[in-house]
């Protein structure tokens with residue numbers, strides 16, 4: 001199969017949308033719907049053409065990824081990946097991934113990141129699960145908070161127009177407080193959030209939290225659905241998006257959600273694994289975990305660049321050798337001491353030897369080196385370094401991607 005791989009032109013956007021819809025088996029965009037996410041950074045699309053027809057689409061966006069310590073890493077955010085059902089398993093995705101990674105390297109982006117429709121697709125391209133997402137459900141009537149509410153802030157329900165202004169500003173502050181968070185560019189909100197995510201809800205609401213000084217510091221967007229079965233309200237409140245600048249505000253938003261009347265069940269599908277709800281209620285067993293799934297996948301295209309961009313929790317020194325899918329090898333010494341952190345390329349013997357996927361899993365502190373060593377995913381040359389490496393790479397709070405792209 002002879003393929004041409006290139007970016008699309010503005011007059012090919014309709015074809016791009018159609019190929020994406022056919023590849024995912026999804027619904028067409030509603031007439032008049034925003035195309036902001038479709039038309040943003042079109043030059044970063046990488047589309048496969050066979051005999052002039054689109055058979056596979058993919059693209060990257062220029063994101064900032066929050067690293068442990070709060071620095072931003074420029075990252076290629078991979079999205080829109082799909083191949084027509086007529087052309088699967090012939091290497092189209094493999095060609096697209098190579099083209100996107102080449103482009104990311106040319107832009108000096110040390111990492112590529114994505115979320116996956118299926119968990120088995122991307123390991124072969126050097127991606128590892130950097131953050132996990134927690135889904136939970138709780139019966140509202142069974143949830144009581146253990147301590148009285150001492151929040152001196154306020155929560156207010158706002159109109160869609162007000163939310164369109166306030167939410168991006170709050171999100172942009174909140175994303176700085178946790179590793180694994182990413183940019184939401186201005187062109188993300190209209191199509192992805194308001195049209196695709198919120199627009200599909202029958203009844204959605206936005207509540208904004210402000211601190212005691214009146215400064216907005218968190219919000220929750222939620223949907224209420226379900227029945228009044230037999231005269232009793234058995235409705236479900238599903239959290240669509242919750243963001244907070246501090247753990248205290250996050251807990252206040254949970255209190256708000258569980259305080260809403262006429263609700264049977266409260267559910268959330270994308271929470272960090274260190275979500276505090278179970279610690280603040282009387283009966284933690286009533287907070288039911290539905291799943292812990294992979295969420296952000298990270299491929300370190302430049303291991304030294306990735307490791308240099310983060311901070312480390314304790315002092316120490318560890319030398320990591322990383323093998324990429326294309327056979328290249330990187331050897332990086334990470335040293336943290338009283339004088340600060342240094343990450344340098346080295347030629348000395350490594351303490352830990354792994355592939356890109358494992359570095360992708362540990363880079364943000366979302367997995368411990370020792371658990372991957374136990375799973376046989378890592379060659380430990382100096383066992384005495386393992387516990388130290390766990391401690392150095394730990395990230396607090398736990399890394400999480402509280403977004404979608």
Ligand SMILES: CC(C)(COP(=O)(O)OP(=O)(O)OC[C@H]1O[C@@H](n2cnc3c(N)ncnc32)[C@H](O)[C@@H]1OP(=O)(O)O)[C@@H](O)C(=O)NCCC(=O)NCCS
Pocket residue numbers: 023024080081082083084087088089090091092093094095115116117118120121124
């Ligand atoms: C996932 C998808 C893009 C793969 O495209 P493709 O062109 O068939 O992939 P390739 O032919 O390049 O496959 C490369 C390798 O990955 C494997 N692979 C591809 N899709 C896979 C999947 N869904 N699960 C497991 N392995 C998969 C192939 O078997 C192949 O393995 P091999 O090298 O050992 O033979 C395509 O199946 C698709 O469009 N799926 C529906 C939309 C979707 O889920 N997109 C991903 C969004 S994150």
